[in-house]
Amino acid sequence: MLFVGGITLLKNFERLMEAFARVHERQAIPLVVVGFNRWRFENDLAFAKSHRASAHILFPSFVADEAMPQVYRMASCLFFPSIYEGFGIPVPEAFATGCPVVTTNRGCTSEVAGGAAHLVDPFDVEDMAQGLELVLSDQAYCQELIARGRARPPTSASTAAPVNPWIYSSKYFTKLPNRRGPRASLAAPWGISREPLRQCQTYQGTNYMLPPGGVMVDSPDRGRYI
Structure with a gap:
């Protein structure tokens, strides 16, 4: 057990x-x-x-x-x-x-x-x-x-896939070209969440991310970590 x-x-x-x-x-x-x-x-x-x-x-x-x-x-x-x-x-x-x-x-x-x-x-x-x-x-x-x-x-x-890649297959993350989905807000209270959020920057529809020790940004492609 x-x-x-x-x-x-x-x-x-x-x-x-x-x-x-x-x-x-x-x-x-x-x-x-x-x-x-x-x-x-x-x-x-x-x-x-x-x-x-x-x-x-x-x-x-x-x-x-x-x-x-x-x-x-x-x-x-x-x-x-x-x-x-x-x-x-x-x-x-x-x-x-x-x-x-x-x-x-x-x-x-x-x-x-x-x-x-x-x-x-x-x-x-x-x-x-x-x-x-x-x-x-x-x-x-x-x-x-x-x-x-x-x-x-x-x-x-x-979103945990970057931490435990053996659990999840990439087939679940297929991107849809030229299609905008709903915006999503993500927050990470603990240090272990930093890497998943970094990987999530390219996920379609992501709007805001606040990693530990970071600042709020309004665009995934301009994400900054301080």
Whole structure:
């Protein structure tokens, strides 16, 4: 079982741990946590290591982006029980690599999943545990989720393509010559968004971009970064 993301309150890590512990009582599988330091990381890591299921939880060191597709392929499922997400990039990453997904019915993750993941209540540990057990034990259902995930095309996540190019195919970015589309406004609050916005400068219909440390510009072909 795989979890990808920061160990934070919004990622619902404490309930994730409890749901995993309940599943592990009946199915002897490990949980692999691929994350990074954010906010309460030290406290949550200490909690994880003191939990009754801690002997079955693996915290690998830094995993490079290039290695992540193989990490997803080796997982029995991605467990992504966030309370809130701006988008939730691990979900389409898992879809692209044939990894079944268990995520939540709150926030945007259910929309991102688009019927290709098993949805659970992020505030109900038993519901999460039951969802995990279903995906892990019902091979027909698991294969159905994998097929749905592979068939699901990227949607608004397309702007993440420069960061994770192995997820998205260039066929989704076909330009229409001599045709103007609606204008779009893009904002990037975090440093990791800088490269996607730089790549988006040539997207048709883009009007304004504000990268971290940048200034608002009124034309993609005159974009400036300060």
